[in-house]
Amino acid sequence: MLNKTLVPQSVARKIQGMIQTGEFQSGDKIPSQREFSQQLGVSRASLREALLTLETLGLLETETGRGTFVVGGKPSSSSHMASWRYSDSYSAFDVFQTRIMLEGRITSLAAGRLAASQLDQMENLTQQMEECWARQDLLSNVEADLEFHAIIASSCSNAMLRSLYQMVREQISETQRHPIPITEPARMRASIAEHRRIIAALRAHDGLLAQREMENHILNTARCAGLAP
Incomplete structure (x- = not known):
């Protein structure tokens, strides 16, 4: 489990830091995966996962036949989202639609x-x-966002829904990362306000309101991504 999650996460953080400090600047081509994995002292699999995460966040962009390049380190610095990683199995639309139903009910419970x-x-x-x-x-x-949603799921009273959430968590997590490159500051402020309304409903033990707030939150995120389930 450590290699699958913590190492790529640590590598992604290190590369993001290299971008933020100017070691890698906008337009720079990063080293080949073989060279870069040796430089960082990690496996190519861990590096590849870290690069995919940073590409989803809009910090890197891969050009076929040319390599991977730094886009920039500022929010909304990219004008488009990365390719959807799970297109061979589920569309982003499908995942958002499932999230509204699954996480809405999970939150109520x-x-x-x-x-x-x-x-x-x-x-x-x-x-x-x-x-x-x-x-x-x-x-x-994004890591804070992922943990926020995971805490709610862990407290759902229905064991099968908890298991279903874990089964599709990778795809759910990707929908939380995917819109970041085109997320405007106003949308991020709104998303944070939505989180606080979800918390308020949960503190009040109001399952129906908590469900509506979560469904609205996910729907607004989908709209940010250009989708409307």
């Missing part, structure tokens, strides 16, 4: 089951999202 410490953690994660966006730390912004 988590109401009244989340501990005060979990709700406080969700508040902190939402604050982290806001702060990380402001300092252009896109990786940490």
